[in-house]
Amino acid sequence: MNKIKNVFQRSQKTVEERRPYQFIKRHSSVAARPSLIEITSEQPNASPAIELFDLSEIERPSYQAWWKDLDPFGHGKISNQAVLKFLSGCTLEDNKLEQILALFETAGDGLNQLQFFAMLRLIAHAQNGRKISKALVYLGGKE
Numbered sequence: 001m002n003k004i005k006n007v008f009q010r011s012q013k014t015v016e017e018r019r020p021y022q023f024i025k026r027h028s029s030v031a032a033r034p035s036l037i038e039i040t041s042e043q044p045n046a047s048p049a050i051e052l053f054d055l056s057e058i059e060r061p062s063y064q065a066w067w068k069d070l071d072p073f074g075h076g077k078i079s080n081q082a083v084l085k086f087l088s089g090c091t092l093e094d095n096k097l098e099q100i101l102a103l104f105e106t107a108g109d110g111l112n113q114l115q116f117f118a119m120l121r122l123i124a125h126a127q128n129g130r131k132i133s134k135a136l137v138y139l140g141g142k143e
Contacts, residue, residue: 047107048137049114077110099132
């Protein structure tokens with residue numbers, strides 16, 4: 001678990017993630033909204049984030065309920081400690097959690113709601129056996 005904390009608490013990410021950017025660019029006309037492309041291309045090292053309206057009808061109530069549990073006073077951000085505590089119950093292997101948390105290193109001292117939703121979607125994909133990548137955030141949702 002200490003290894004997970006170290007990965008998540010790093011402040012800068014130095015590895016450029018070209019593959020997810022290319023995936024989104026290549027599939028933009030089919031799967032992604034233009035605003036997602038703009039966000040990704042302008043800020044390639046930014047933490048992934050998805051809007052509430054991009055969530056599916058199945059995801060939306062659960063993700064909102066978990067957010068309200070972690071941010072009961074409406075501060076708009078949850079601490080890294082709260083995120084780590086929440087993730088300790090998600091039954092994923094440590095190496096998969098490390099890969100997911102590495103995508104959110106640039107988030108700084110916590111996650112906002114949109115980043116939290118993106119993290120939850122990545123966890124769902126990982127639990128279904130998919131290989132972790134930033135592009136997975138934009139797969140799923142509204143159909």
